[in-house]
Amino acid sequence: MATTDHAGAVFGALSDPTRRRLLAAIADRPAATATELASELPISRQAVIKHLSALAQAGLLDRRRTGREVHYRVTPAPLSDAVSWMAEVGGQWDERLKALGRELGGEPRGRPER
């Protein structure tokens, strides 16, 4: 089971919304490369690599080199199921609440940016 230090590292790594989004994107498939992720999200490949390293250091991602490419996948630890759920669901609520804030806050209305 995770130690307090490990849990701290996990939640530290997940405090960043971009990292939560990356983790949720990787959890949707068997494995992903930084190039794939950078082409799907509005983030540079260099920034993607930086975030992926932080997630790997917290033990949330496995890194596997195949030829010239590094494949990342969500670690199969029991914690990662909960963590990827929290990342995905938390990210969805962040978007919804942003939209609700616009509805009720008198700011310009519109769809949340994706």
Add this chain to the structure above:
Amino acid sequence: MTDRIERELELPAPSDEVWEALTDPERLAGWLADEVSFDLRPGGEASFRDGETLRRGWVEEVSAPDSRDGGGRLAFWWASDDEPATRVELTLVPAEGGTRLRVVETRPLELLDAIGGPRFGSGSTSIGPQARSRALVATH
């Protein structure tokens, strides 16, 4: 084990106005999902369509903002076909200059596994251990 996320948001509107945004299907379409239908009473059915995703569920608690303290609560369960059902609780508390909205979504896996999960209207898909196993397999 229960997985849980929690968010809080201060809104510059009185709690009855926020309540309307949480319960009126037309207002809900502005932020919760593209298309929402809600039978607003305990046990009432609900459905939420957001793009390609259809979630079904039911209402657990409807407590409109209290005229004395202004607090209110809406709780419902929802799930898409291949996912375990989760519980959403929206709580309103009056705050200075508006209302504080607290959102808690929980996924009580052990309870669902024990009872085999709730069943929704579409077919006979059990949203319990099977979906849980699939969720685990999917992350491997």
